[in-house]
Amino acid sequence: MKEKLQQLMQALTSEREELRVRLHLLGLEAKEELEQAEEKWQNMQLRLRDAGWELNLKAKEEIHDLGEDVDKLQHKISDKVEDIRLEVVEELHELGEELAELYRKIRSHF
Template identity: 85%
Template structure:
């Protein structure tokens, strides 16, 4: 009986050692998986940051382009207003000349 007990203790000791080795290996695997997950997390954060930068640059470009379009439109409007102003001034001048002629005719008849 003593031999069986001794053999059982040796077997249990051996299995205990194997269990410790397995637990250690399992811990290493878990750490490796955690490191891989961390790497994926960091890569995702970098991609999201890069996407944010791309959107930011795209928005800046679009805002700049819109600003240029607004400037062009403002120049067109200014030019058009200037053209209309000249036309109105010419018409007013012509009307003034016509009125002056009419006034002179009226004075001659009186």
């Protein structure tokens, strides 16, 4: 029983570390996409300084596109965080059931 409990604790630890890595990777992906959006923003600002009214009209379109990109990124991040949250809840539920079963077995020996 002790060995089973240790294995279960190791599984929990492993799951926890895996979730940390996945959240870190999600953060890196979001950071990369945000950096790309920032680069677009900076490029647009340079063009505005160098061009004039005509480029200003084009920049308005780019600002709109940039806003859409940011919205997509926000939804993507929210969706991924929700997916991870659901996986964690499901895995914790399963581990809780395993712990409950192990606890019942331990109690039945006493």
